Amino acid sequence: FVPTRFTTSMVQKSASLTKPSSTVLGASTMEPTTTSKEPTTWECDDDLTECREVPACDEEQCRTSLDVRIHGEWYDLTGWRKGHPAGEHWIDYYDGRDATEVMDGFHSKKAMKMLDRLPRSKPEATKALEQNAVPDSNTQIAFRKLREELEAEGYWERDMVHEYKILGIWGALVAGAAFTSGAVPLLSTFLLGLSMTAAGWLGHDYIHGIDEYAFKLRNFAGFAAGLHPTWWSDKHNKHHALTNEMGCDEDVATDPFLFQWAPDPKQDSPLRKIQHLIFYIPFSFLFALWRVDSMKVAVDAVENKRPGAKNELYSLLAHYLFVLTVFPYTIWVPAVFMSGLVSALIVTPTHQSEEMFEEYQPDWVTAQFQSTRNAVTTNPFSEWIWGGMQYQLEHHLFPSMPRSKYPSLRERLIKFAEDNQIPGGYRETGEFEILKMNWELYKRVAEADAVPGAPPTRGRPGQQGAIDSTNSPANGISKAVGA
Numbered sequence: 001f002v003p004t005r006f007t008t009s010m011v012q013k014s015a016s017l018t019k020p021s022s023t024v025l026g027a028s029t030m031e032p033t034t035t036s037k038e039p040t041t042w043e044c045d046d047d048l049t050e051c052r053e054v055p056a057c058d059e060e061q062c063r064t065s066l067d068v069r070i071h072g073e074w075y076d077l078t079g080w081r082k083g084h085p086a087g088e089h090w091i092d093y094y095d096g097r098d099a100t101e102v103m104d105g106f107h108s109k110k111a112m113k114m115l116d117r118l119p120r121s122k123p124e125a126t127k128a129l130e131q132n133a134v135p136d137s138n139t140q141i142a143f144r145k146l147r148e149e150l151e152a153e154g155y156w157e158r159d160m161v162h163e164y165k166i167l168g169i170w171g172a173l174v175a176g177a178a179f180t181s182g183a184v185p186l187l188s189t190f191l192l193g194l195s196m197t198a199a200g201w202l203g204h205d206y207i208h209g210i211d212e213y214a215f216k217l218r219n220f221a222g223f224a225a226g227l228h229p230t231w232w233s234d235k236h237n238k239h240h241a242l243t244n245e246m247g248c249d250e251d252v253a254t255d256p257f258l259f260q261w262a263p264d265p266k267q268d269s270p271l272r273k274i275q276h277l278i279f280y281i282p283f284s285f286l287f288a289l290w291r292v293d294s295m296k297v298a299v300d301a302v303e304n305k306r307p308g309a310k311n312e313l314y315s316l317l318a319h320y321l322f323v324l325t326v327f328p329y330t331i332w333v334p335a336v337f338m339s340g341l342v343s344a345l346i347v348t349p350t351h352q353s354e355e356m357f358e359e360y361q362p363d364w365v366t367a368q369f370q371s372t373r374n375a376v377t378t379n380p381f382s383e384w385i386w387g388g389m390q391y392q393l394e395h396h397l398f399p400s401m402p403r404s405k406y407p408s409l410r411e412r413l414i415k416f417a418e419d420n421q422i423p424g425g426y427r428e429t430g431e432f433e434i435l436k437m438n439w440e441l442y443k444r445v446a447e448a449d450a451v452p453g454a455p456p457t458r459g460r461p462g463q464q465g466a467i468d469s470t471n472s473p474a475n476g477i478s479k480a481v482g483a
């Protein structure tokens with residue numbers, strides 16, 4: 001962890017010369033006469049009466065410092081950002097912001113300990129950063145206390161009987177599908193479809209997990225469901241960090257087939273008007289599309305040398321080798337569509353009918369309560385097939401906690417919501433009622449007129465867009481204090 005600072009002198013020089021109404025011309029336009037080896041740019045006043053030569057800087061060089069607050073302490077992550085195992089786009093987004101909840105939510109004990117070795121922000125920067133950052137709310141502070149209590153009570157310890165039971169059910173379904181594939185193809189398709197949905201939830205558990213058991217099974221999603229762990233981690237953790245944030249959370253970016261709010265006419269689609277009548281078609285494609293995305297990211301991850309990329313690719317190849325050898329395509333293709341439909345019916349209603357946010361939500365805890373609704377299951381089959389997603393709020397607040405612990409959190413979270421006066425409180429609705437709520441939303445949006453200027457579903461700066469550091473609230477501060 002030796003921090004290597006990016007060049008800042010060029011940035012400060014460039015910043016001091018920049019005027020709001022200036023035009024920047026590329027070197028090729030103005031033919032600079034410099035002999036410097038550094039790339040240069042010319043910056044001129046609007047009327048071109050006065051031009052200055054300024055060194056150009058690429059994205060990396062232009063970055064000043066990257067300061068993130070975690071548990072009340074500011075860390076300067078500038079030198080380390082490239083070392084972040086999940087990619088620098090994650091930490092860039094929190095420049096000048098509080099990242100306590102995402103840090104606690106996504107990381108192992110080992111990662112939390114690494115914090116001790118990271119450099120703290122300069123004291124002169126800290127004061128300015130603190131003034132500009134949104135202060136921690138009482139709800140966030142109370143939530144951190146609750147988390148500490150739960151950790152002390154052993155809520156992150158796995159119940160291995162439960163783990164082996166759910167893994168065993170998956171194995172039995174695959175075996176059942178294989179044995180019946182010749183004699184009873186319809187039953188085989190049904191069992192294989194159920195196994196794929198179950199594999200999706202198990203893979204989800206393991207990739208979120210922060211213990212040795214989960215780390216060992218990280219590639220299960222690739223082998224058993226054909227879903228790539230890094231692809232899933234990027235997409236799904238973004239959904240956890242920025243739940244229902246319009247333009248950032250890809251789980252609510254389902255257009256042009258399904259819309260959760262009336263779009264701008266430019267983003268509209270004729271399909272919207274009938275979305276409540278055809279929703280099951282895009283739902284059925286969920287896993288098929290995820291498999292295509294998984295393959296793309298698998299290759300990309302190997303090319304970009306992301307951690308574990310080769311093994312993740314092999315797990316996908318092993319999956320296809322297995323299903324193509326054991327099952328005829330007339331069984332496994334329909335099974336992919338069936339499992340997609342079942343999984344989409346489960347994942348969509350717990351967020352889509354709740355609050356959508358046009359802006360970044362600094363109080364992540366309150367935002368999770370406002371954007372999430374639990375489903376109350378009515379029978380043991382539902383309790384199993386929902387795969388822990390019925391406890392969506394517990395899962396969103398504590399993504400790395402084993403799912404078997406969620407039911408016992410209900411009373412505590414109800415009290416937490418009351419004590420902290422969270423708007424809407426602890427939200428839960430019967431499993432069929434919640435599906436109806438989702439369908440009614442699709443219908444309402446289908447019947448609404450397009451709204452000029454409505455927020456887009458994609459393309460707002462989220463973690464992936466954060467590499468453009470203009471999005472960073474800390475940008476100006478770092479320059480001002482020369483940090």
Ligand code: HEM
Pocket residue numbers: 068084085086090091094099102103106107108109110111112113114115118207208210233234237241
């Ligand atoms: C600033 C906000 C941060 C965000 C939003 C973030 C997000 C993430 C995400 C999404 C993952 C992937 C999790 C998975 O797929 O299992 C990850 C992994 C990881 N991150 Fe971060 N991260 C942040 C800061 C940090 C910092 C400051 C450190 C070091 C102190 C760190 C160390 C790690 C490590 C070691 C992993 C690998 C998994 C683990 O051991 O927990 N991250 N991070």
